[in-house]
Amino acid sequence: MQSEYDIVVVGGGPAGSVAARFASQMNVSVALFEKDGEIGIPVRCAEATSDMDLARLIEVKREWIANYITKARLFAPSGDFVEIHLPSRGIILHRRLFDSGLAEEAAKQGVAVFTKAFVSHVEFNSDLPVVTVNYCGESRQVRAKIVIAADGVESRVGRWAGIRTQTALKDIESCAQSLLGNIEVQLESIDFYFSSRWAPGGYAWVFPKGERVANVGLGVNCAKPLAKPPVALLNDFIEYQFPQGARLSTVAGGVPVAQALKQLVADNLLIVGDAARQANPVTGGGILAAVTAGKIAGQVAGEAIRCGNYQRNFLKKYQQEWIRTVGKDYARFYLLKEWMTSLTDQDLNDIANSLKKLSLEEINLLTVFRVALVNHPRLLFHALKLFASYS
Amino acid sequence: MIKVDLERCDLCGTCVAVCPPDCIELREHILYIVEELCTECGACVLVCPMQALQNLPAGEK
Numbered sequence: 113m114q115s116e117y118d119i120v121v122v123g124g125g126p127a128g129s130v131a132a133r134f135a136s137q138m139n140v141s142v143a144l145f146e147k148d149g150e151i152g153i154p155v156r157c158a159e160a161t162s163d164m165d166l167a168r169l170i171e172v173k174r175e176w177i178a179n180y181i182t183k184a185r186l187f188a189p190s191g192d193f194v195e196i197h198l199p200s201r202g203i204i205l206h207r208r209l210f211d212s213g214l215a216e217e218a219a220k221q222g223v224a225v226f227t228k229a230f231v232s233h234v235e236f237n238s239d240l241p242v243v244t245v246n247y248c249g250e251s252r253q254v255r256a257k258i259v260i261a262a263d264g265v266e267s268r269v270g271r272w273a274g275i276r277t278q279t280a281l282k283d284i285e286s287c288a289q290s291l292l293g294n295i296e297v298q299l300e301s302i303d304f305y306f307s308s309r310w311a312p313g314g315y316a317w318v319f320p321k322g323e324r325v326a327n328v329g330l331g332v333n334c335a336k337p338l339a340k341p342p343v344a345l346l347n348d349f350i351e352y353q354f355p356q357g358a359r360l361s362t363v364a365g366g367v368p369v370a371q372a373l374k375q376l377v378a379d380n381l382l383i384v385g386d387a388a389r390q391a392n393p394v395t396g397g398g399i400l401a402a403v404t405a406g407k408i409a410g411q412v413a414g415e416a417i418r419c420g421n422y423q424r425n426f427l428k429k430y431q432q433e434w435i436r437t438v439g440k441d442y443a444r445f446y447l448l449k450e451w452m453t454s455l456t457d458q459d460l461n462d463i464a465n466s467l468k469k470l471s472l473e474e475i476n477l478l479t480v481f482r483v484a485l486v487n488h489p490r491l492l493f494h495a496l497k498l499f500a501s502y503s
Numbered sequence: 504m505i506k507v508d509l510e511r512c513d514l515c516g517t518c519v520a521v522c523p524p525d526c527i528e529l530r531e532h533i534l535y536i537v538e539e540l541c542t543e544c545g546a547c548v549l550v551c552p553m554q555a556l557q558n559l560p561a562g563e564k
């Protein structure tokens with residue numbers, strides 16, 4: 113480990129590895145610090161994303177893909193479900209292979225990758241940031257011109273630079289998930305269960321990874337105290353849906369369903385991925401956002417080093433490009449999320465009931481929204497109120 | 504004071520995301536709460552997926 117790098121990336125998830133790779137391609141020195149002993153483990157993710165969208169940003173390796181998805185089924189509390197054909201094909205990743213593959217790619221481009229490297233502090237008040245990293249139990253100080261914070265939902269790096277990254281309880285989903293074996297799955301379908309019984313203020317999911325195996329989990333909103341924690345709700349859901357399922361893994365996790373940080377950059381700092389609260393607030397999907405932001409941030413940081421300007425006014429290019437490509441849409445999705453979390457079980461049943469009258473070809477997310485509003489004036493009123501309060 | 508049950512804790516970091524005074528530190532194998540900074544607001548207790556956190560009256564453990 114050198115005592116100085118042009119760029120230090122904190123966190124070896126998709127956002128960090130992609131940022132490090134694209135920065136390194138600009139011929140600058142880059143180190144990546146990951147606190148865990150192995151990149152890609154543990155997998156705190158249901159692993160669904162779109163290969164077509166990813167392929168616009170990076171090369172997608174076949175071995176990263178566990179399964180292809182063509183439709184989604186949305187289950188109402190009553191058990192009625194609405195089937196939607198996905199506008200573009202979805203995939204279920206092997207995140208373990210995906211994450212380690214992205215880190216390998218970064219290494220190939222010259223990034224110095226370190227695991228068991230926990231960043232305990234970054235001092236931003238000095239001339240250049242000083243990163244304190246505990247590497248295999250030994251504390252070291254590393255200087256950098258630019259730090260990229262890709263340290264996930266548990267991010268603290270931005271706070272050390274004086275940015276408030278704390279997320280409100282209503283803007284985070286508290287999740288538990290198991291990889292279930294020996295269960296019946298519909299290989300081509302991702303299933304969502306909306307019901308206050310399983311997942312108040314969120315949803316439960318079944319995302320098939322292969323024959324008879326799926327990621328089964330749920331995320332709930334904690335703004336109101338829960339009768340049971342997510343891990344216990346998951347036990348109930350699995351007991352009910354898949355009593356014979358084998359629990360091949362169990363993990364906890366948090367998903368930001370928030371507006372991205374207002375401030376994604378500061379002098380000598382860029383914040384990317386879950387650390388920046390960039391996931392899609394409706395679905396909670398953050399893989400694509402992490403890769404998108406990582407790529408833009410890496411390129412801008414590399415360029416900044418070559419121009420010798422590490423100030424906020426230069427790094428701001430990353431924030432502008434993020435807003436233009438994804439951020440603008442996600443800001444709208446945030447309003448949709450606020451509306452969705454306001455629906456009661458009765459509302460959801462009514463919506464599913466109205467949608468039953470439509471043919472499969474007519475149904476997509478937009479029609480779901482439209483039918484919900486047209487057939488249920490009370491919801492329309494609610495939605496209008498919400499949108500008005502934000503405009 | 505906030506007490507962590509490390510048998511339940513999965514080290515997922517969700518509590519760190521919400522802690523207002525930023526007094527939770529998550530490492531590879533352990534979670535610390537810096538007691539002097541904790542305001543006992545309870546946000547971490549509410550958000551924890553594993554029910555690994557508890558707010559105990561001082562003196563109990």
Ligand SMILES: Cc1cc2nc3c(=O)[nH]c(=O)nc-3n(C[C@H](O)[C@H](O)[C@H](O)COP(=O)(O)OP(=O)(O)OC[C@H]3O[C@@H](n4cnc5c(N)ncnc54)[C@H](O)[C@@H]3O)c2cc1C
Nearest residue numbers: 123125126127147158159160231264365385386397398399
């Ligand atoms: C239960 C669950 C299900 C999900 N399902 C989906 C899904 O189906 N589809 C989807 O698109 N998204 C999903 N997500 C979201 C997705 O997993 C994240 O958005 C994505 O992993 C974000 O990538 P990232 O690189 O920003 O952060 P992460 O992947 O979290 O990586 C951050 C890394 O930083 C490291 N780190 C943190 N602090 C430090 C430190 N101080 N020093 C060194 N290293 C540090 C961590 O160990 C970690 O490896 C899900 C999330 C959860 C919790």
Ligand code: SF4
Nearest residue numbers: 512513515516518551
């Ligand atoms: S939210 Fe709960 S399980 Fe996750 S790190 Fe905090 S205490 Fe542990």
Ligand code: SF4
Nearest residue numbers: 522541542544545547
């Ligand atoms: S009680 Fe509040 S201040 Fe204390 S650790 Fe939990 S979230 Fe942080």
